[in-house]
Amino acid sequence: MQRTIIIMVVIIFVLALCPGAFAQQQTSMRCGNLFVKEGLSSLEVLAGCGEPVSKEDLGYRGRKSVGKKVERWVYGPLSGYYYFVTIEAGTVVSVEAEKQP
Numbered sequence: 001m002q003r004t005i006i007i008m009v010v011i012i013f014v015l016a017l018c019p020g021a022f023a024q025q026q027t028s029m030r031c032g033n034l035f036v037k038e039g040l041s042s043l044e045v046l047a048g049c050g051e052p053v054s055k056e057d058l059g060y061r062g063r064k065s066v067g068k069k070v071e072r073w074v075y076g077p078l079s080g081y082y083y084f085v086t087i088e089a090g091t092v093v094s095v096e097a098e099k100q101p
Contacts, residue, residue, distance in 0.1 A: 027095045029075060029083040036085060040092045042071075045085060049075060052085070061088060076100070 028037040034048030052073035060067035068089035076082035086094045
């Protein structure tokens with residue numbers, strides 16, 4: 001019983017020391033010389049990558065009158081992948097990649 005508690009404490013301590021070890025890896029997309037990643041403005045993405053193949057309106061985060069508009073832009077296929085760029089209030093908040101079927 002005491003050994004189990006010690007093992008649990010050690011595991012919790014190790015996990016506390018490396019919180020990023022289990023975090024999802026941030027994806028980026030390359031358009032020419034531009035790396036599309038979190039924090040980039042939607043205008044920079046348009047200038048570097050052009051119009052996406054599709055845009056999906058995901059609504060608003062918060063109330064519509066004061067909330068932030070959320071969109072998902074799709075690019076691809078690029079090097080065998082489709083890229084899904086989520087934009088909130090004109091700023092990239094995530095980039096996800098999916099291998100082309």
